[in-house]
Amino acid sequence: MRTTRNVTKPKTASSGAESAAGTEREFATNGGNDISLGCLEGLLGYSLRRAQLAVFQDFLHCMKDFDLRPAQFSVLAIIGANPGLKQSRVSEALGINRANFVALLDELEQRKLARRAAAPGDRRSNALYLTPKGEVFLKEAYQHLIAQHERRLEEALGSTNKQLLLEQLGKLAALS
Amino acid sequence: MRTTRNVTKPKTASSGAESAAGTEREFATNGGNDISLGCLEGLLGYSLRRAQLAVFQDFLHCMKDFDLRPAQFSVLAIIGANPGLKQSRVSEALGINRANFVALLDELEQRKLARRAAAPGDRRSNALYLTPKGEVFLKEAYQHLIAQHERRLEEALGSTNKQLLLEQLGKLAALS
DNA sequence: CGATTTGATTATATTATACAACAATTAACA
């Protein structure tokens, strides 16, 4: 609670509040608006994370009308490109825990975008397919992503070769 | 439950399981081991995400002995580079919701790595500082990160210019 | 002074992610 810490605070409050504001300004290393990133500056992980968040944010904004999150899109994309794949294979390909994949797929199935079918030769498995509606949906979502989202990213990169960037990211992803 | 869906399943199981296995193999686009990424292939967001996850994974592994997560490190780094900064400024600089920042800082304070101090001139604010222990801790963690984690990433990138990659990521992060 | 804003906090909800356990099924093998 705030109250807990406030017990010790008023000691500074009653006496030297204004004077402290004057004197300590010289000592306080940062009273201004310039914030240094310190050692974060050169760390790839930090830049990577901030970039990923910004890109996902843009993705979400772009897919607002489709009500589609990145993970959902990735599932549709994999199923669309590899119809009949077993459930575990899809989750594995995306690095998604197969336990977590269940609810993800459940929602896509409820929205009639994907379906679980009996896998030939293995009654444990589900073979995954897009529904006709799902195929259309994926195609339209992808088109919109390319036209809006991806185009915006390429614009931001400017003259940078996007393909080169993808290769660099691929090298990093290969670490895991 | 599994049982729920199994009610409808045996229809395929009892009769045409093996025959379906024969006929559908010709239609099933993917019975093999090669999984296509489909439209994910060229999407920056996807590669970005996979790379970020791999890098964070490596970070966690590297910081195992320090028991430090990326977000925690980033907080220590910002405070270390900008002692006396107000709490809201630190969270803002890192793009962390100030409500979520409370617990994050609480833990660092409990571990005696950072401390909330009275902010001169504003009794609402907390001025954040590293403790002496926190300074040593950050320095050692950073050194270890550079020597192990970051070195590994640079190795993975090969001849690629890391600085160039950082710039590209910066352009993407600037979108938000 | 009163109204509004700001800073830190709590409570709460959602999403992502991880792991353990389980039942049904299949594979391995002695």
Added chain:
DNA sequence: TGTTAATTGTTGTATAATATAATCAAATCG
């Protein structure tokens, strides 16, 4: 062949990250 081991989808549960609303104290401003 029959018992054991491994796989598949699932549930339950736990943790971390993130978002929002509400609260309270303190500062600011008209």
